[in-house]
Amino acid sequence: MRYAVTRRNLLLILTLVLLTASLDVRLRGGTQEGLLDLVDVKGNIRKPPEYRDRYRVLGAYMVLDPTSMVADVPKSNADEVHYTYATPGTAEFYRKNRRFADGTVLVKEVLSTSHAQLTTGDAHWATETKVWFVMIKDDKNRFPDNPLWGDGWGWALFKSDAPDKQVATNYRKDCLGCHLPAKGTDWIYVQGYPVLGAR
């Protein structure tokens, strides 16, 4: 038995296959995803939706006796945990190239903690998110007139009272100070992220 397939139908099938593959790439994320989906033409930055499922954890810092990083977020009495999430593929690219790919998106959560004496010792863990920092790697200086872009990154800040509202106004004033000790590693505290190291 033989089926007759017209050129039009063959093209339709090929188109569907390609669309499916492209959708799959989108769903899995990619380094360009940040720039396409999270940044508008003026350089305004959105917080990536569902990053906890769609991104990958690079690592966590535990900060004892933390200072207040953001002017009107009161100094915490408790310790903090910071989790950093990155677009899929970030670690693999970094291990190979020792740098972040253009378009890489990083989300750093600052969380409150609880702790208890468990079987392993005095165990501390993260609870509620207080603040989100978002950074988007920009090799091309895409928004030279936007004060949230510079030094190779777009910079953004979101707080738990309005989690979707970007509130930084100038990355030099609002962000860069805390990153100065990490200037030599492109402003990122890479030493705390085990997946970025050689293994």
Add this chain to the structure above:
Amino acid sequence: MRYAVTRRNLLLILTLVLLTASLDVRLRGGTQEGLLDLVDVKGNIRKPPEYRDRYRVLGAYMVLDPTSMVADVPKSNADEVHYTYATPGTAEFYRKNRRFADGTVLVKEVLSTSHAQLTTGDAHWATETKVWFVMIKDDKNRFPDNPLWGDGWGWALFKSDAPDKQVATNYRKDCLGCHLPAKGTDWIYVQGYPVLGAR
């Protein structure tokens, strides 16, 4: 113009499409991956290769003044960080069903730490892995005669002096004691894993 496609060729095309889809599922991991790839017919458990890239971080604990969890690993003078990785989809399934899917694989790393006074406070981060704990969810009591399987899980232990050698002999003796406080949540310290919570 018309192409003639035999039934055999059509079947070949369909088979290739299905194989590609199946390969994709394998590469992304899935809840059955652990049982297929990591466990032999007797229930011996391998440490999942490349879990840092292929699995997802559920969360991290910082343990201050840790006790020694494993008999011949000396008590550390320094603090520890524990990272837990899980097969892809674990968190999504858990949020929906409040339980771990059959076949879920968890890898808990116990790491040494460094710390420094950084701009945020006294920051601690993970360095070298000392020990790995691997657990594989087993709803079906697959290996009733293997002393590393029971209470709904397969249990395994690997140490940094021989990272691929499973060294636990009996989960009741080697593993369960430390998990007693988490018995009510299927032996897992779920409170420390933000992605498992409602959001």
